[in-house]
Amino acid sequence: MTASPAPKAILEVRDLVIKFSLRGRLLSAVRGASLSLSEGETLAIVGESGSGKSVLTKSFIGMLDQNGRVDAGNILFEGADLATFRREEDWLPIRGKKIAMVFQDPMTSLNPLLTVGRQIREVIELHRGLVGKKAEIATVEMLDRVGIIDPEARADQYPHEYSGGMRQRAVIAMAMACRPRVLICDEPTTALDVTIQAQILGLIKALQRDFGFTTIYITHDLGVVANVADKVAVMYAGKIVEIGTTEDIFYDARHPYTWALLSSLPQLGVKGRPLYSISGTPPNLFKEIKGDAFAPRNPRALKIDFEREPPMFEVSPTHRAATWLLDPRAPRVDPPESIRAMRESLRGEII
Amino acid sequence: MFGYAVKRLLQSLFTLFIVVSLVFLLMRLLPVEGYFGDRFQKMSVGEVQASLRKMGLLDPWYLQLGRFYAGVARGDLGVSFIYRRDVPITKIIAPRIPYSAGFGLVAIAIAMTAGLAMGVGMARNKGKLQDRAGTVYIVFVNAVPLAVYLLFVQLYGSSLLHLPILFDKYNIASWILPAVSMSLNGIAFYAMWIRRYMVDELNKDYIKLARAKGLPNRTVMVRHVMRNAYVPMAQYLPAAILATIGGSIYIESLYSIPGMGGLLVDVIQRQDNAMVQALVLIFSSVGIVGLFLGDLLMALLDPRIKLAKGGGAR
Missing domain, CATH: 3.40.50.300 (P-loop containing nucleotide triphosphate hydrolases)
Structure with missing residues (x-):
C-alpha cells in the first residue's frame, strides 16, 4: 500500500471479531476482518448470506443486535476506536x-x-x-x-x-x-x-x-459491484478472503471462493451449459473452524487448506487474498475454465 | 375523511336499525303474559284482548314498529309493564347510569394508566423478570374466574385495608374497592396488547432506520415505537368508554351499587317486554356508536386509512 500517494484513510478495521451469544452458545459472525477505506472511495462487500457482511458494517454504527458484541480488534474512525464504544452516548455523535x-x-x-x-x-x-x-x-x-x-x-x-x-x-x-x-x-x-x-x-x-x-x-449483485465500486472485499464465513480493486477482483481473482462466486454469475455463464452453483453449505459458525473455511466446498483444495488457516498474501499493492495457492511452495492451480473464459470475454470490455 | 365518516355513519345507522327492528319484532312473538305479570292469572280472555287492544298491541306490526320509532325520536322508550309498573323506562334507567358509567370511567382511567405503563415496561424488558411477572398477572386474571378473585379483593381489601365492604355513595372510601376490582381485567388487557404492539413495532425496519439515523433510544421509543403502538389500541377506546354505561353485573351486585349491571338479565327473567326492548336499544346503540367512533379515531390517527377505498380496508 505504498505505491501512488495514498489518500487519507478514513475508516480502518483491524482484525475485527464479532460474536453473538445465541441460547448460551457463541457464534462468531466476523472472525478477524481487516480493511482500510480512503476518503471518497467506494467499497463493495460481497459474499453469500450469513458471511457476516451486514454484521461487519452494523458494527461501524453500533447497531449490532443486543446479543452481539465486538470481541476483539479495532474500528478506527476520526481518531476514535469505535470498537471500544459501549454506551449509547458514545455512539450519538457518530451514528x-x-x-x-x-x-x-x-x-x-x-x-x-x-x-x-x-x-x-x-x-x-x-x-x-x-x-x-x-x-x-x-x-x-x-x-x-x-x-x-x-x-x-x-x-x-x-x-x-x-x-x-x-x-x-x-x-x-x-x-x-x-x-x-x-x-x-x-x-x-x-x-x-x-x-x-x-x-x-x-x-x-x-x-x-x-x-x-x-x-x-453490501450486495449480492456483482453487476452492481462492477458498476459502482472502486474496491471489492469478498467475505466468506466471517472473513475477508480477498480484497482488491474492482479490476483486480474481476480480472485477476486469486481465491477459489472468488472464482466460485464469479462463476455463478448468470450473465457470464456459457450458453447451453447449466448455470454454475457452489456445492455444499457454509461452515457452522458455532464451531471453531480449522484451516481455510472454504476448503470443504473447494474441489481444488490443498491438503494444507484443511490444516492451517491461510494468511493474507499480497498479490499487488492493491490486491490481497487469503489462500495457500499464493504461497510460493503451492502447486500451480489454474482458475476454473469459466473464469478463464470470462477473462477472455471481458478483455477490453466493461461489464 | 369527511366522505369516510359519512359512509361509516350511514353503515352504523343501518346496522342499528336492523338490530332494533329485529328485537322489536321478536318481542311480538313472546307470550302476552309479559305485558301483565301476576295479574294475568285473574284476567278473562276478553279482558286480556281489551287491554292488548288498548295498548295497541293488536295493530299490524308495521304500525307498532312505526309508533316505537316515533317514540324513540321523542326520547320516549315506553313504560315498564312489570319491573315497575307504568313507570316510564327512561325514569327507571336515568338514575342508574351515572353509577355504572362513573365506576366504569374510573376503572378505565386506572386500567389505562397502570396497564399501559405495565405493558410498556414489559415490552422494553422483553424476556426479563418484569415481562415474566406481567405475563403471570395477565394469565392469572384471564384464567381464574373473576368471581373468585374479586371475592378475594373484597374480602382482603376490607379486612386488611379496612375499606368499606359495601358501597355507600356518601363515603368516598367505599368507591375504592369496586373501582379497583373493575380495572383489574382492563389492566391485563391494555398491558397485553400494548406489549404485543410494541414488540411488533420494535422489530420494524423503520425503527432500525430511526436508530441508524442516530436518534437517542428515548426518542425512538416515544416518537416512533409508542406512538405507533397506541394507534391500534385507540380503536377500542370509544367502545370501552361507552360500554361502561352497561355496568358490571357481578361487581355491582357484590358491592350493592345501584347501577345498570344486571338490569337486562333481571327484566328478561321477569318478562318485562318493554324494558327488554328499551335496554337492547340502548346497549346496541352504545356498541355500534362505540365502533363507529373507534373507526373515526383510527382514521384521524392513521393517515393510510383516509385513502382506503371502500371504507373498511385496513
Whole structure:
C-alpha cells in the first residue's frame, strides 16, 4: 500500500471479531476482518448470506443486535476506536451523523404514521441543530437534492403516497441530511426493479461526487459491484478472503471462493451449459473452524487448506487474498475454465 | 375523511336499525303474559284482548314498529309493564347510569394508566423478570374466574385495608374497592396488547432506520415505537368508554351499587317486554356508536386509512 500517494484513510478495521451469544452458545459472525477505506472511495462487500457482511458494517454504527458484541480488534474512525464504544452516548455523535446507513427495503424503512418531511427533519434537527423554519427549508432542500419533484408538497405527504423508488430517495435524503463522512448501503437496490435500481445507484454516485463521502455497498449483485465500486472485499464465513480493486477482483481473482462466486454469475455463464452453483453449505459458525473455511466446498483444495488457516498474501499493492495457492511452495492451480473464459470475454470490455 | 365518516355513519345507522327492528319484532312473538305479570292469572280472555287492544298491541306490526320509532325520536322508550309498573323506562334507567358509567370511567382511567405503563415496561424488558411477572398477572386474571378473585379483593381489601365492604355513595372510601376490582381485567388487557404492539413495532425496519439515523433510544421509543403502538389500541377506546354505561353485573351486585349491571338479565327473567326492548336499544346503540367512533379515531390517527377505498380496508 505504498505505491501512488495514498489518500487519507478514513475508516480502518483491524482484525475485527464479532460474536453473538445465541441460547448460551457463541457464534462468531466476523472472525478477524481487516480493511482500510480512503476518503471518497467506494467499497463493495460481497459474499453469500450469513458471511457476516451486514454484521461487519452494523458494527461501524453500533447497531449490532443486543446479543452481539465486538470481541476483539479495532474500528478506527476520526481518531476514535469505535470498537471500544459501549454506551449509547458514545455512539450519538457518530451514528447517523458521521456514518449513515441506508437499508434494503424502502417499503418498510419509513414510519407509515409520520410524514416523510417530518422523518427527514428529525435528523436535521438532531444533528445540525436547526429548528423551525430553517429545518423545514433544509428538509425541502434535501428532498430536492435527491430528485424528488415538487419537494415542498411531497414533504407533507406520508410514505404510502410515495412509490418504491421515491421512498428509497427519501431514505437517502435522510442519510445524507447531515453530510456524513461514510455512507453504508445495505443492498440498497435489491427490493427495487431494474430501471429504478440504475437511477438509485446513479443518484448515490452523483451525491458522492458532490459531497465527497465514502460509500460502502453490501450486495449480492456483482453487476452492481462492477458498476459502482472502486474496491471489492469478498467475505466468506466471517472473513475477508480477498480484497482488491474492482479490476483486480474481476480480472485477476486469486481465491477459489472468488472464482466460485464469479462463476455463478448468470450473465457470464456459457450458453447451453447449466448455470454454475457452489456445492455444499457454509461452515457452522458455532464451531471453531480449522484451516481455510472454504476448503470443504473447494474441489481444488490443498491438503494444507484443511490444516492451517491461510494468511493474507499480497498479490499487488492493491490486491490481497487469503489462500495457500499464493504461497510460493503451492502447486500451480489454474482458475476454473469459466473464469478463464470470462477473462477472455471481458478483455477490453466493461461489464 | 369527511366522505369516510359519512359512509361509516350511514353503515352504523343501518346496522342499528336492523338490530332494533329485529328485537322489536321478536318481542311480538313472546307470550302476552309479559305485558301483565301476576295479574294475568285473574284476567278473562276478553279482558286480556281489551287491554292488548288498548295498548295497541293488536295493530299490524308495521304500525307498532312505526309508533316505537316515533317514540324513540321523542326520547320516549315506553313504560315498564312489570319491573315497575307504568313507570316510564327512561325514569327507571336515568338514575342508574351515572353509577355504572362513573365506576366504569374510573376503572378505565386506572386500567389505562397502570396497564399501559405495565405493558410498556414489559415490552422494553422483553424476556426479563418484569415481562415474566406481567405475563403471570395477565394469565392469572384471564384464567381464574373473576368471581373468585374479586371475592378475594373484597374480602382482603376490607379486612386488611379496612375499606368499606359495601358501597355507600356518601363515603368516598367505599368507591375504592369496586373501582379497583373493575380495572383489574382492563389492566391485563391494555398491558397485553400494548406489549404485543410494541414488540411488533420494535422489530420494524423503520425503527432500525430511526436508530441508524442516530436518534437517542428515548426518542425512538416515544416518537416512533409508542406512538405507533397506541394507534391500534385507540380503536377500542370509544367502545370501552361507552360500554361502561352497561355496568358490571357481578361487581355491582357484590358491592350493592345501584347501577345498570344486571338490569337486562333481571327484566328478561321477569318478562318485562318493554324494558327488554328499551335496554337492547340502548346497549346496541352504545356498541355500534362505540365502533363507529373507534373507526373515526383510527382514521384521524392513521393517515393510510383516509385513502382506503371502500371504507373498511385496513
